[in-house]
Amino acid sequence: NAGVTQTPKFQVLKTGQSMTLQCAQDMNHEYMSWYRQDPGMGLRLIHYSVGAGITDQGEVPNGYNVSRSTTEDFPLRLLSAAPSQTSVYFCASSYFGRDRVNEQFFGPGTRLTVL
């Protein structure tokens, strides 16, 4: 299993440009999430999905869109990039085990710089 994969690893954008961060998992997990990691702020949830066709907002959703057309894929779209979106982005997926404990499996991250 490849686990959770993310592309690209690095990206530089100019203010106002749009782009899509890709995330895929091959573990048949129902739940997928996007986080951003900033110094001193920890990981903050952007959007999450509990299954194909179902998405919801997290703590910091503004400026980002998501969709979940398949179980495997959960892309994150930046509509009009701003310098405040410079961050490291992590995608994660999780199962819902018998004991109802959510272990998140994380991707390697995408380091995004917006100039």
Add this chain to the structure above:
Amino acid sequence: AQRVTQPEKLLSVFKGAPVELKCNYSYSGSPELFWYVQYSRQRLQLLLRHISRESIKGFTADLNKGETSFHLKKPFAQEEDSAMYYCALSSHSSNTGKLIFGQGTTLQVKP
């Protein structure tokens, strides 16, 4: 509101010294607490969870509901323990993958 607080950004200790990374939470329901770790150039991974009551790599953490804390402890730190540690919370009754993370603590173990 759900919140996880890790008061220390950086904890620096010498090899062999005891380690305690602090985590406090606020949550009105029945929480599930976790510790995640990110070693240099590796992805974030689960270290341990309170419901399992297990010791991983010599680390333990006890959920104290009275003090709303879930501190991570290790009696003798090793250099390979140097990493970023995140405390995280999830609702016990939640059927989503939603986790609330703390700000993270960098543990530096000096030789």
